[in-house]
Amino acid sequence: MQTHSLPPFSCSISSNMPELLWSLGGTLAITTYQAGKLIFISSVNNKEIIQLPRQYDKAMGLAVHQNKLAVATQYEVQVLANSNDLAKNYGAKPGSYDGLYLPRATFYTGEIDLHDMAWGNEGLWAVNTRFSCLSLINEEYSFKSKWIPSFITDLTPDDRCHLNGMAMERGKPKYVTALGSTNVTKGWRSKVQNGGVVIDVESKEIIVSGLPMPHSPRIYDGKLYALCSATSELICVDTTAGKYEVITKLNGFLRGMCKKDDILFLGLSKLRQNSSTFRDLPINREALSCGIAAIHLPTGKQIGFIHYENSVEEIYDVQFLDNLRRPSILNTLREEHRRALVTETNSFWSINE
Template identity: 50%
Template sequence: MNQPKPFDCEYSPQFAELLGKLGISLAVSTYQAGKVIIVSPVDNDRLIQLPRTFSGAMGMAADEDRLAVATTHEVVLLRNEPGLAAGYPTKPGVYDSIYLPRASFYTGNLALHDMAFVNGKLLSVNTLFSSVSEINSESNFTSVWQPPFISDLQPEDRCHLNGMAVADGQIKYVTALGQGNQPHQWRDNKMSGGVLMEYPSGEIILDNLSMPHSPRVYDDELYLLNSAQGELIKVDLRQKSYEVIVSLGGFARGMVRWGDYLFIGVSKLRHNSPVFADLPIAKTSFAGVIAVYLPYKTVVGFMKYTMSVDEIYDVKIVPSLRPSIISADMDIHKAAYALGQQSFWKEPEKSQSQSQSQPSPKSYSTQVIKNVALSVIKKKFAALINNNLGSNGTYGNMDIMTALVVVLEQKPAAMALIRMKGEKSFTVPSFKVLPDHYGRGVEQYLVRQIDIIAGQNKINWDNRSDFFDEK
C-alpha cells in the first residue's frame, strides 16, 4: 500500500461521472490548507486534482471568464485565457482553459467571506468590519452596507457577517452568526444565534439558526446552509420558516448550482472544541464536496479528503472539463502574454540565484532497471521506497517490478516502481523523492519519464491521477 499523498481523497463512483456529464470542474477553496483546488473528471470513474497556493483562501467569485480569490491579505483576480491553454509549456494539448493572475487588491486581513461580481463591481462580505464592501483599487475596501444593529465601522467582527445571496444583479439576503454590536459578541451564542437578513433593509427573516452560511437564490427560491447542523435548508419567506432539504453529515459551507445539481462544501468539526462535541454531525463530519440532486432532494455523490484538507470555505463551478489555474507564486505566469485576440508563451526567466542553487531537471538522468524482484530493489534502494510498501501483504518480495531511478551526479535522487497488470496496464506502487531534491522539478521529471515509457509501449498507467505533476 502506498504512503498517503497530499490531497488524497476518495469519492463515490457517480461523482466523476456527474462532473463529466455536466461538462464542468469544481474550484474548491480551503483556508486551512491555503489552496484553491481544481477538481476535474478524468473519465467516468476517476478525478484529477490541481492544487494551487492561495494563502488563507476563503471566498471566491466566478463570472464568465473571471475568478476572484480572497486570501489572507489580498484579493487575487484571475482571467481565463483559452488561447494559452493548449500550448501550456510543460503540458501541451492537455488543458482546455487556463486562469492567469491579472490583478491583486491589497485589502489587509479582513477575513473576507462570500464574494460576487455585481454590476461590474466586486463585492465581498467583510467579516472583520461587519460590512458588505466593494473591493477596488481606491482603498483597502469601500463599505457599502452594514446591518442596522451595527453602529459604526470598526475592525471588531461584532456579528460575524459571512454570507451573501445575489440575484438579478443585486444583493438580496445576508447571513450572520449573531446580532451583537460589541467586539466578537457573536461568540456568546454562536450555536443558535445565527440570523438571515433581507438586504438592504436588514429585516430579520430567520433567527436562532446554527452558524448559517452561503445563502443562495435558485429559481426564485432561497436556500442556505444551517452549517453547524449539517443541513441544507429552504426558506419560506412569507411564513419566516424553513424546511430541511437534506442532511449533509458535516459542517456545511460553500454552495453552487449547475443545472439541477448543488455542489456543497463540508468541513471537519474542530473536535478539540467542547462547543461541537454534542452536535449530531460530531461523529460523521469530514472535509469534501457533496453533490445534491435538487428535484429529488437527495445526495447523489461525494468526494472526501483523507489527507491535507480539513476545512473548506467555498465551491465554484469552472465550465471546463480540464482547466488549469496559475497562482502568482508560480514563475510560469510571467511567461504568458495575452493580448486580446493574440496570446504567446515565452521561456520563463530565471534569476541568477535560482540557476546557481537549483539544478535543472535537464541535469538529471534516469536509469531503468527492468524486471527485478522487489527484494532486490529494497536492498539496493531502501531509502527510495515508500516505507509501507508491502506492509499490508499487497506486494511480496518476489513481485517483479521495473525501477526508474533519477540520478544526479551519480547519486540517486528519486525512484518510481512500475508493476505490470496484464499486458496493457500498470500501476506505480512506490514513488519517492529524497528531501534534498524537493522543489526542483524532480517529481514532474519522473512522472514524465513514466509517461514516456507508457507511450512507447502503448500501455495505460492506471493510477496516474494520484500523482500531482501539474506545475
C-alpha cells in the same frame, strides 16, 4: 509488514462522481483555508477524477463570472482570467488543458477576513466579516463599505456579528447571513448554536432568526437556500413567512454551495476539536470527514461524494467552472505567469532571451 502513507490530497470518491462531473461539462473549484489551497477538481475521460491544487494562503471566498475568477486570501484578493488559447500549449503535454487562469490583478486588502464574494453591477462584492459590512473591492482603500446591518453602529474591525454569506440577485446583494445580531466584539459567540440570522439587504429586516450557524445563502430558481452548518442541514427559506424547510441532512460542517443543472455541490468540513466554538455543536461526533457532497435538488438525495483522506480538513467555498473540463491555473508563485501575454485579440508565450 511495511505500510505506505497516502500521497497528499488523497480522496475516496463515489463511483459515479467522474461520470457526473463529465456529464455536467465543467470543473469544481474549492477553497480550503486550513490547507491554504485553491483546488480544481475535474473529470478525465468520464472515469477518473484529477485534482490541481495551488497555494493561496487562507483561501476563502471565490467569485466566478464569465472568464474571471477571484479568490480572497488572508491579506489579498487576487483576480484571474481564463485564456483558452494559452491553455492549448501549456504544460508538459500540450493539449492537456482547455483553460488556463492567469493572475490579472491583486488587491492588497489587509487582514479583513473576507468571506463570500461575487461580481455584481458595481464591481466585486465581498462580505467583510471583520468590519461587519458588505464591501466593494477597491484599488484606493482596503475596501469600500457599501452596507451594514441595522444593528451595527460602528465600522470597526471587531467581528461583531460574524457576517459571512451573501446571496446575489440581479447584480446586487439580496440576502446575507450572520451568526448573530449582536453589536459588541465577537458577541455572536454567546449564542453560536442558535443565534444565526438571514437579513434582507434592501430593507435591513431580519427575515429568519434562531438559525444554527447559517452560511452560503444562494438564490436558485427564485428560491433562497442556505446551509445550517451547526446541524449539517441544507434548507430552503420562505422569505415571506420567516420559516424554513430542511431539504436534507448530512454529516459534516456544511459551508460552500454551488449549482449546476439540478445538482447542488456542498462543501463538508471536519470540526476543529480544539475550538470552544465548535466542540459543543450538535454534529460534534458526526463531522468526521471533509469533502464534497452532490445533492439532487428536486429529491434532496445525495447522489455522489468526494471524501478527503488527508491534507484537507476544512472547505470554505465551492464554485462550478462551466464548460471547462480540465482547466489549469497559474498563481503568482509560479514564474511561468510572467511569460503569459494576453491582448484583446491574441495571446503569446514570451521567450526568454
